[in-house]
Amino acid sequence: MRPTFTFRFTLVTTVLSLLACLGCNTPETHVRRSSLMDYLYPKEKAAPTPSPAGARLRLPLRLGVAFVPGGSGSWRVQSLLAPGQEKPLLDVVRQSFKDKPWVSEIKLIPSTYLRPGGGFENMDQVARMYGVDVMALVSVDQIQYTDPKWYSFTYLSIVGAYVLPGDANDTRTLIDAAVYDVTSHTFLLRAPGQSQVKGSSTWTHREVQLREHSQKGLETAMADLAKNLDAEVATFKAEVASGDRKDVDVVDRQGVSLRQGGGRNFGGAFSWLESLATLALLGAALKLRRS
Amino acid sequence: MNPLALTPDALHEPWRLWTSHGIHFGWEHGLANVVALAVPLLLASRQDRRRLLLALLAGAPVLSLLLLPSLGGAEYRGASGLACLLWALVGLRLAVRGESAPVGLLMLTGLGLKLGLEASFGSCFLLRPDGWQPLPSAHAWGALLGLAMALPPRLFPRLA
Numbered sequence: 001m002r003p004t005f006t007f008r009f010t011l012v013t014t015v016l017s018l019l020a021c022l023g024c025n026t027p028e029t030h031v032r033r034s035s036l037m038d039y040l041y042p043k044e045k046a047a048p049t050p051s052p053a054g055a056r057l058r059l060p061l062r063l064g065v066a067f068v069p070g071g072s073g074s075w076r077v078q079s080l081l082a083p084g085q086e087k088p089l090l091d092v093v094r095q096s097f098k099d100k101p102w103v104s105e106i107k108l109i110p111s112t113y114l115r116p117g118g119g120f121e122n123m124d125q126v127a128r129m130y131g132v133d134v135m136a137l138v139s140v141d142q143i144q145y146t147d148p149k150w151y152s153f154t155y156l157s158i159v160g161a162y163v164l165p166g167d168a169n170d171t172r173t174l175i176d177a178a179v180y181d182v183t184s185h186t187f188l189l190r191a192p193g194q195s196q197v198k199g200s201s202t203w204t205h206r207e208v209q210l211r212e213h214s215q216k217g218l219e220t221a222m223a224d225l226a227k228n229l230d231a232e233v234a235t236f237k238a239e240v241a242s243g244d245r246k247d248v249d250v251v252d253r254q255g256v257s258l259r260q261g262g263g264r265n266f267g268g269a270f271s272w273l274e275s276l277a278t279l280a281l282l283g284a285a286l287k288l289r290r291s
Numbered sequence: 292m293n294p295l296a297l298t299p300d301a302l303h304e305p306w307r308l309w310t311s312h313g314i315h316f317g318w319e320h321g322l323a324n325v326v327a328l329a330v331p332l333l334l335a336s337r338q339d340r341r342r343l344l345l346a347l348l349a350g351a352p353v354l355s356l357l358l359l360p361s362l363g364g365a366e367y368r369g370a371s372g373l374a375c376l377l378w379a380l381v382g383l384r385l386a387v388r389g390e391s392a393p394v395g396l397l398m399l400t401g402l403g404l405k406l407g408l409e410a411s412f413g414s415c416f417l418l419r420p421d422g423w424q425p426l427p428s429a430h431a432w433g434a435l436l437g438l439a440m441a442l443p444p445r446l447f448p449r450l451a
Binding site for chain 2: 099101252265266267268269270271272274275277278279281282284285286288289
Protein backbone atom coordinates (compact mmCIF):
# COMPACT_ATOMS: atom_id res chain seq x y z
CA MET A 1 0.00 0.00 0.00
CA ARG A 2 1.46 3.39 -0.98
CA PRO A 3 1.66 6.08 1.75
CA THR A 4 -0.90 8.80 1.40
CA PHE A 5 0.03 12.44 0.77
CA THR A 6 -1.10 13.40 4.28
CA PHE A 7 1.17 10.76 5.83
CA ARG A 8 4.17 11.90 3.78
CA PHE A 9 3.53 15.54 4.62
CA THR A 10 3.30 14.74 8.34
CA LEU A 11 6.51 12.70 8.20
CA VAL A 12 8.50 15.38 6.40
CA THR A 13 7.20 18.12 8.74
CA THR A 14 8.08 16.06 11.81
CA VAL A 15 11.61 15.30 10.57
CA LEU A 16 12.24 18.95 9.68
CA SER A 17 10.93 20.14 13.06
CA LEU A 18 13.14 17.61 14.83
CA LEU A 19 16.18 18.72 12.82
CA ALA A 20 15.39 22.36 13.60
CA CYS A 21 15.19 21.60 17.30
CA LEU A 22 18.38 19.54 17.20
CA GLY A 23 20.00 22.43 15.38
CA CYS A 24 19.51 24.47 18.54
CA ASN A 25 21.68 22.00 20.37
CA THR A 26 24.75 21.93 18.15
CA PRO A 27 27.95 23.85 19.00
CA GLU A 28 28.21 27.23 17.30
CA THR A 29 31.11 29.60 16.71
CA HIS A 30 30.93 33.31 15.88
CA VAL A 31 34.12 34.88 14.59
CA ARG A 32 34.55 38.65 14.36
CA ARG A 33 37.82 39.87 13.02
CA SER A 34 39.52 42.96 11.69
CA SER A 35 42.97 42.50 10.29
CA LEU A 36 45.79 45.04 10.37
CA MET A 37 47.52 43.26 7.49
CA ASP A 38 44.41 43.44 5.30
CA TYR A 39 44.14 47.15 6.05
CA LEU A 40 47.76 48.23 5.66
CA TYR A 41 48.90 45.69 3.08
CA PRO A 42 45.98 44.87 0.75
CA LYS A 43 46.69 41.56 -0.96
CA GLU A 44 46.65 42.83 -4.49
CA LYS A 45 49.41 45.35 -3.82
CA ALA A 46 53.05 44.86 -2.91
CA ALA A 47 53.89 45.92 0.64
CA PRO A 48 55.55 49.36 0.56
CA THR A 49 58.98 49.47 2.17
CA PRO A 50 59.47 51.88 5.08
CA SER A 51 61.75 54.87 4.63
CA PRO A 52 65.42 53.74 4.82
CA ALA A 53 66.21 56.81 6.93
CA GLY A 54 64.02 55.37 9.69
CA ALA A 55 61.80 57.24 12.09
CA ARG A 56 62.80 60.31 14.05
CA LEU A 57 60.18 60.99 16.70
CA ARG A 58 60.13 64.39 18.33
CA LEU A 59 58.66 64.46 21.84
CA PRO A 60 56.01 65.15 22.93
CA LEU A 61 54.09 63.06 20.42
CA ARG A 62 50.62 63.59 19.03
CA LEU A 63 49.07 60.14 19.00
CA GLY A 64 46.09 58.97 16.97
CA VAL A 65 44.17 55.83 17.97
CA ALA A 66 41.74 54.05 15.66
CA PHE A 67 40.12 50.68 15.17
CA VAL A 68 41.16 49.00 11.94
CA PRO A 69 38.16 48.45 9.65
CA GLY A 70 37.30 44.93 8.56
CA GLY A 71 37.47 43.89 4.94
CA SER A 72 34.37 43.49 2.78
CA GLY A 73 32.19 40.69 4.06
CA SER A 74 34.05 40.47 7.32
CA TRP A 75 33.37 42.04 10.66
CA ARG A 76 33.49 45.76 11.27
CA VAL A 77 33.74 47.02 14.78
CA GLN A 78 31.07 49.63 14.36
CA SER A 79 28.63 46.98 13.23
CA LEU A 80 29.04 45.23 16.56
CA LEU A 81 28.97 48.32 18.71
CA ALA A 82 26.08 50.67 18.83
CA PRO A 83 26.95 54.16 17.59
CA GLY A 84 28.94 55.96 20.26
CA GLN A 85 30.31 52.82 21.91
CA GLU A 86 33.59 52.85 20.01
CA LYS A 87 34.70 56.05 21.70
CA PRO A 88 34.47 54.72 25.30
CA LEU A 89 36.66 51.78 24.29
CA LEU A 90 39.33 54.02 22.77
CA ASP A 91 38.99 56.28 25.80
CA VAL A 92 40.47 53.48 27.92
CA VAL A 93 43.74 53.93 26.02
CA ARG A 94 43.49 57.72 26.18
CA GLN A 95 42.97 57.75 29.96
CA SER A 96 46.02 55.54 30.46
CA PHE A 97 48.31 57.84 28.52
CA LYS A 98 46.93 61.31 29.08
CA ASP A 99 49.42 62.11 31.87
CA LYS A 100 52.49 60.64 30.20
CA PRO A 101 55.15 63.27 29.59
CA TRP A 102 56.06 61.91 26.14
CA VAL A 103 52.60 62.47 24.70
CA SER A 104 51.04 65.90 24.17
CA GLU A 105 47.62 64.85 22.91
CA ILE A 106 45.72 61.73 21.97
CA LYS A 107 43.15 61.88 19.20
CA LEU A 108 40.43 59.24 18.93
CA ILE A 109 39.79 58.60 15.25
CA PRO A 110 36.46 57.02 14.23
CA SER A 111 37.01 53.82 12.27
CA THR A 112 34.52 55.06 9.67
CA TYR A 113 37.32 57.37 8.48
CA LEU A 114 39.51 54.38 7.69
CA ARG A 115 38.82 52.61 4.40
CA PRO A 116 38.95 48.79 4.29
CA GLY A 117 42.24 47.94 2.55
CA GLY A 118 43.14 51.62 2.52
CA GLY A 119 46.83 51.00 3.22
CA PHE A 120 49.38 53.62 4.26
CA GLU A 121 47.84 56.09 1.84
CA ASN A 122 44.59 56.11 3.83
CA MET A 123 46.50 56.19 7.14
CA ASP A 124 48.45 59.26 5.93
CA GLN A 125 45.23 61.02 4.95
CA VAL A 126 43.63 60.45 8.33
CA ALA A 127 46.84 61.37 10.20
CA ARG A 128 47.07 64.65 8.24
CA MET A 129 43.41 65.35 8.90
CA TYR A 130 43.88 64.90 12.66
CA GLY A 131 47.42 66.28 12.80
CA VAL A 132 49.03 63.30 14.53
CA ASP A 133 52.65 62.08 14.42
CA VAL A 134 52.09 58.42 15.21
CA MET A 135 49.10 56.15 14.71
CA ALA A 136 48.06 53.28 16.98
CA LEU A 137 46.00 50.91 14.84
CA VAL A 138 43.85 48.59 16.90
CA SER A 139 42.73 45.29 15.39
CA VAL A 140 40.32 42.87 17.04
CA ASP A 141 39.92 39.11 16.91
CA GLN A 142 36.92 37.87 18.85
CA ILE A 143 35.64 34.31 18.85
CA GLN A 144 32.45 33.26 20.63
CA TYR A 145 31.82 29.57 21.28
CA THR A 146 28.44 28.20 22.27
CA ASP A 147 28.41 24.59 23.43
CA PRO A 148 25.26 22.71 24.48
CA LYS A 149 25.26 21.30 28.00
CA TRP A 150 24.09 17.70 28.53
CA TYR A 151 20.61 18.78 29.54
CA SER A 152 20.11 21.05 26.54
CA PHE A 153 17.89 18.33 25.01
CA THR A 154 15.18 19.79 27.27
CA TYR A 155 14.95 22.63 24.70
CA LEU A 156 12.79 20.17 22.74
CA SER A 157 10.09 20.71 25.37
CA ILE A 158 9.93 24.45 24.41
CA VAL A 159 9.61 25.34 28.12
CA GLY A 160 13.24 24.20 28.62
CA ALA A 161 14.41 26.69 26.00
CA TYR A 162 13.03 29.50 28.15
CA VAL A 163 13.94 28.19 31.59
CA LEU A 164 17.05 26.00 31.60
CA PRO A 165 20.48 27.54 30.88
CA GLY A 166 21.62 24.77 28.58
CA ASP A 167 24.14 26.84 26.57
CA ALA A 168 27.71 27.32 27.74
CA ASN A 169 29.00 30.55 26.17
CA ASP A 170 32.70 31.37 25.98
CA THR A 171 33.93 34.66 24.48
CA ARG A 172 37.64 35.09 23.80
CA THR A 173 38.94 38.46 22.66
CA LEU A 174 42.38 39.42 21.44
CA ILE A 175 43.06 43.07 20.70
CA ASP A 176 46.31 44.11 19.12
CA ALA A 177 47.61 47.67 18.85
CA ALA A 178 50.36 48.36 16.33
CA VAL A 179 51.98 51.79 16.46
CA TYR A 180 53.37 53.33 13.24
CA ASP A 181 55.31 56.50 12.56
CA VAL A 182 53.21 58.39 10.03
CA THR A 183 56.05 60.15 8.21
CA SER A 184 58.35 57.19 7.60
CA HIS A 185 55.76 54.36 7.85
CA THR A 186 58.12 52.69 10.31
CA PHE A 187 56.62 50.11 12.64
CA LEU A 188 57.43 51.23 16.18
CA LEU A 189 55.89 48.76 18.59
CA ARG A 190 52.93 46.52 19.27
CA ALA A 191 51.04 45.45 22.36
CA PRO A 192 48.34 42.83 22.90
CA GLY A 193 45.32 42.81 25.18
CA GLN A 194 43.19 39.78 25.84
CA SER A 195 40.18 38.65 27.78
CA GLN A 196 37.92 35.67 28.29
CA VAL A 197 34.29 35.86 29.40
CA LYS A 198 32.32 32.74 30.25
CA GLY A 199 28.66 32.22 31.11
CA SER A 200 25.54 30.14 30.66
CA SER A 201 22.26 31.10 29.07
CA THR A 202 18.95 29.71 28.01
CA TRP A 203 18.41 29.16 24.31
CA THR A 204 16.15 32.21 24.05
CA HIS A 205 18.61 34.45 25.92
CA ARG A 206 21.67 33.24 24.04
CA GLU A 207 22.03 36.10 21.56
CA VAL A 208 21.52 38.74 24.25
CA GLN A 209 24.22 37.18 26.42
CA LEU A 210 26.61 36.83 23.49
CA ARG A 211 26.22 40.53 22.73
CA GLU A 212 26.81 41.44 26.38
CA HIS A 213 29.85 39.19 26.56
CA SER A 214 31.19 40.63 23.34
CA GLN A 215 31.02 44.14 24.77
CA LYS A 216 32.45 43.11 28.14
CA GLY A 217 35.23 41.14 26.44
CA LEU A 218 36.22 44.16 24.37
CA GLU A 219 36.26 46.43 27.43
CA THR A 220 38.39 44.03 29.47
CA ALA A 221 40.79 43.42 26.58
CA MET A 222 41.16 47.18 26.00
CA ALA A 223 42.06 47.70 29.67
CA ASP A 224 44.63 44.89 29.37
CA LEU A 225 45.94 46.46 26.16
CA ALA A 226 46.41 49.86 27.83
CA LYS A 227 48.45 48.24 30.60
CA ASN A 228 50.60 46.24 28.17
CA LEU A 229 51.06 49.24 25.90
CA ASP A 230 52.56 51.18 28.79
CA ALA A 231 55.08 48.38 29.40
CA GLU A 232 55.86 48.09 25.69
CA VAL A 233 56.56 51.83 25.46
CA ALA A 234 59.10 51.49 28.29
CA THR A 235 60.75 48.55 26.49
CA PHE A 236 60.73 50.48 23.22
CA LYS A 237 62.38 53.46 24.89
CA ALA A 238 65.06 51.24 26.41
CA GLU A 239 65.72 49.60 23.03
CA VAL A 240 66.09 52.98 21.31
CA ALA A 241 68.39 54.24 24.08
CA SER A 242 70.59 51.15 23.91
CA GLY A 243 70.82 51.35 20.10
CA ASP A 244 69.00 48.05 19.50
CA ARG A 245 66.42 49.88 17.36
CA LYS A 246 68.65 51.34 14.67
CA ASP A 247 65.67 52.39 12.56
CA VAL A 248 64.23 54.71 15.22
CA ASP A 249 65.47 57.71 17.15
CA VAL A 250 63.59 59.79 19.69
CA VAL A 251 64.37 63.45 20.28
CA ASP A 252 63.29 64.91 23.61
CA ARG A 253 61.91 68.38 24.38
CA GLN A 254 65.43 69.78 24.72
CA GLY A 255 66.34 68.47 21.26
CA VAL A 256 68.61 65.74 22.65
CA SER A 257 68.60 62.39 20.88
CA LEU A 258 67.60 59.50 23.12
CA ARG A 259 69.98 57.19 21.27
CA GLN A 260 72.96 59.52 21.63
CA GLY A 261 72.13 60.49 25.20
CA GLY A 262 72.32 56.94 26.57
CA GLY A 263 68.65 57.02 27.38
CA ARG A 264 68.97 60.37 29.15
CA ASN A 265 68.66 58.62 32.46
CA PHE A 266 70.33 60.61 35.16
CA GLY A 267 72.15 59.58 38.28
CA GLY A 268 73.69 61.47 41.11
CA ALA A 269 77.17 60.06 41.44
CA PHE A 270 80.59 60.22 43.01
CA SER A 271 83.48 58.80 41.03
CA TRP A 272 85.83 56.28 42.58
CA LEU A 273 88.57 58.92 42.84
CA GLU A 274 86.19 61.17 44.74
CA SER A 275 85.23 58.29 47.02
CA LEU A 276 88.91 57.64 47.78
CA ALA A 277 89.37 61.34 48.48
CA THR A 278 86.43 61.34 50.91
CA LEU A 279 87.90 58.33 52.72
CA ALA A 280 91.27 60.10 52.90
CA LEU A 281 89.51 63.15 54.30
CA LEU A 282 87.74 60.97 56.88
CA GLY A 283 91.06 59.47 57.96
CA ALA A 284 92.67 62.89 58.22
CA ALA A 285 89.72 64.29 60.20
CA LEU A 286 89.74 61.43 62.69
CA LYS A 287 93.52 61.75 63.14
CA LEU A 288 93.15 65.51 63.65
CA ARG A 289 90.43 64.96 66.22
CA ARG A 290 92.54 62.46 68.22
CA SER A 291 95.64 64.68 68.27
CA MET B 292 60.55 52.82 33.92
CA ASN B 293 61.53 51.85 37.43
CA PRO B 294 58.57 52.51 39.78
CA LEU B 295 60.94 53.88 42.43
CA ALA B 296 62.98 56.23 40.21
CA LEU B 297 62.36 59.96 40.03
CA THR B 298 60.35 60.87 36.93
CA PRO B 299 57.65 63.48 36.25
CA ASP B 300 55.24 60.76 37.46
CA ALA B 301 56.40 61.64 40.99
CA LEU B 302 53.82 64.43 41.04
CA HIS B 303 51.11 61.78 41.41
CA GLU B 304 53.31 58.95 42.72
CA PRO B 305 54.92 60.83 45.63
CA TRP B 306 56.96 57.95 47.04
CA ARG B 307 59.34 58.48 44.14
CA LEU B 308 60.46 61.75 45.80
CA TRP B 309 62.14 59.65 48.51
CA THR B 310 62.82 56.27 46.91
CA SER B 311 64.75 57.66 43.93
CA HIS B 312 67.64 58.55 46.25
CA GLY B 313 67.86 54.96 47.47
CA ILE B 314 68.12 53.19 44.12
CA HIS B 315 71.07 53.20 41.75
CA PHE B 316 72.25 52.14 38.31
CA GLY B 317 74.38 49.28 39.62
CA TRP B 318 76.36 48.31 42.70
CA GLU B 319 79.40 50.48 41.87
CA HIS B 320 77.17 53.54 41.60
CA GLY B 321 75.48 52.65 44.91
CA LEU B 322 78.69 51.85 46.77
CA ALA B 323 80.40 55.14 45.82
CA ASN B 324 77.36 57.07 47.03
CA VAL B 325 77.15 55.10 50.29
CA VAL B 326 80.79 55.98 51.00
CA ALA B 327 80.05 59.65 50.30
CA LEU B 328 77.02 59.54 52.62
CA ALA B 329 78.84 57.67 55.38
CA VAL B 330 81.73 60.13 55.80
CA PRO B 331 79.72 63.10 57.17
CA LEU B 332 77.63 60.75 59.31
CA LEU B 333 80.81 59.30 60.83
CA LEU B 334 82.27 62.74 61.46
CA ALA B 335 79.14 63.87 63.32
CA SER B 336 78.69 62.88 66.95
CA ARG B 337 76.45 59.91 67.76
CA GLN B 338 73.63 62.03 69.22
CA ASP B 339 73.58 64.25 66.12
CA ARG B 340 73.22 61.40 63.66
CA ARG B 341 69.48 61.04 64.30
CA ARG B 342 68.99 64.72 63.46
CA LEU B 343 71.06 64.30 60.33
CA LEU B 344 68.88 61.37 59.28
CA LEU B 345 65.83 63.56 59.83
CA ALA B 346 67.47 66.26 57.71
CA LEU B 347 67.96 63.64 54.97
CA LEU B 348 64.31 62.59 55.23
CA ALA B 349 63.11 66.19 54.97
CA GLY B 350 65.65 67.17 52.31
CA ALA B 351 65.01 64.24 49.94
CA PRO B 352 61.60 65.37 48.58
CA VAL B 353 62.71 69.01 48.33
CA LEU B 354 65.78 67.99 46.35
CA SER B 355 63.64 65.74 44.12
CA LEU B 356 61.22 68.57 43.37
CA LEU B 357 64.12 70.87 42.51
CA LEU B 358 65.49 68.25 40.10
CA LEU B 359 62.23 67.53 38.30
CA PRO B 360 62.40 70.43 35.79
CA SER B 361 65.82 69.31 34.53
CA LEU B 362 64.77 65.71 33.90
CA GLY B 363 62.47 66.15 30.90
CA GLY B 364 60.99 62.71 30.37
CA ALA B 365 64.00 60.90 31.83
CA GLU B 366 64.51 59.31 35.23
CA TYR B 367 66.90 60.02 38.09
CA ARG B 368 68.43 57.67 40.62
CA GLY B 369 71.15 58.10 43.20
CA ALA B 370 72.01 59.38 46.66
CA SER B 371 74.82 61.75 45.76
CA GLY B 372 72.56 64.83 45.91
CA LEU B 373 71.74 63.91 49.49
CA ALA B 374 75.42 63.18 50.15
CA CYS B 375 76.26 66.73 49.01
CA LEU B 376 73.51 68.01 51.30
CA LEU B 377 75.12 66.23 54.26
CA TRP B 378 78.63 67.41 53.32
CA ALA B 379 77.47 71.04 53.20
CA LEU B 380 75.38 70.77 56.37
CA VAL B 381 77.99 68.97 58.48
CA GLY B 382 80.89 70.91 56.93
CA LEU B 383 79.39 74.32 57.70
CA ARG B 384 78.32 73.39 61.22
CA LEU B 385 81.78 71.99 61.98
CA ALA B 386 83.53 74.96 60.40
CA VAL B 387 81.96 77.44 62.84
CA ARG B 388 83.17 75.46 65.86
CA GLY B 389 86.64 76.19 67.09
CA GLU B 390 87.93 72.67 67.71
CA SER B 391 86.44 71.06 64.61
CA ALA B 392 86.83 74.01 62.24
CA PRO B 393 89.70 72.46 60.21
CA VAL B 394 87.63 69.32 59.51
CA GLY B 395 84.62 71.43 58.52
CA LEU B 396 86.72 73.64 56.27
CA LEU B 397 88.31 70.58 54.69
CA MET B 398 84.86 69.16 53.93
CA LEU B 399 83.63 72.42 52.46
CA THR B 400 86.78 72.77 50.38
CA GLY B 401 86.40 69.23 49.02
CA LEU B 402 82.74 69.84 48.20
CA GLY B 403 83.51 73.21 46.62
CA LEU B 404 86.25 71.63 44.50
CA LYS B 405 83.88 68.93 43.25
CA LEU B 406 81.12 71.41 42.42
CA GLY B 407 83.58 73.84 40.81
CA LEU B 408 85.06 71.17 38.56
CA GLU B 409 81.61 69.93 37.58
CA ALA B 410 80.51 73.47 36.78
CA SER B 411 83.66 74.05 34.70
CA PHE B 412 83.46 70.82 32.75
CA GLY B 413 79.65 70.76 32.57
CA SER B 414 79.59 67.20 33.85
CA CYS B 415 81.22 64.82 36.31
CA PHE B 416 84.54 64.77 34.50
CA LEU B 417 85.85 61.72 36.38
CA LEU B 418 82.85 59.58 35.63
CA ARG B 419 81.93 57.90 32.33
CA PRO B 420 79.06 55.52 33.15
CA ASP B 421 77.22 53.36 30.60
CA GLY B 422 73.53 53.93 29.95
CA TRP B 423 73.09 57.02 32.14
CA GLN B 424 74.52 60.46 32.69
CA PRO B 425 75.65 62.11 35.93
CA LEU B 426 73.53 65.12 36.85
CA PRO B 427 75.77 67.83 38.35
CA SER B 428 72.76 69.99 39.23
CA ALA B 429 71.76 67.33 41.79
CA HIS B 430 75.04 68.00 43.63
CA ALA B 431 74.68 71.77 43.38
CA TRP B 432 71.08 71.73 44.66
CA GLY B 433 72.03 69.26 47.41
CA ALA B 434 74.89 71.50 48.57
CA LEU B 435 72.66 74.58 48.55
CA LEU B 436 70.01 72.77 50.55
CA GLY B 437 72.63 71.62 53.06
CA LEU B 438 73.97 75.17 53.48
CA ALA B 439 70.43 76.48 53.90
CA MET B 440 69.74 73.86 56.56
CA ALA B 441 72.96 74.68 58.42
CA LEU B 442 72.34 78.42 58.61
CA PRO B 443 69.51 78.81 61.17
CA PRO B 444 71.23 77.61 64.37
CA ARG B 445 68.07 76.86 66.31
CA LEU B 446 66.57 74.55 63.74
CA PHE B 447 69.47 72.35 62.86
CA PRO B 448 71.76 69.84 64.49
CA ARG B 449 74.27 71.03 67.01
CA LEU B 450 77.27 68.96 66.08
CA ALA B 451 79.96 68.02 68.52
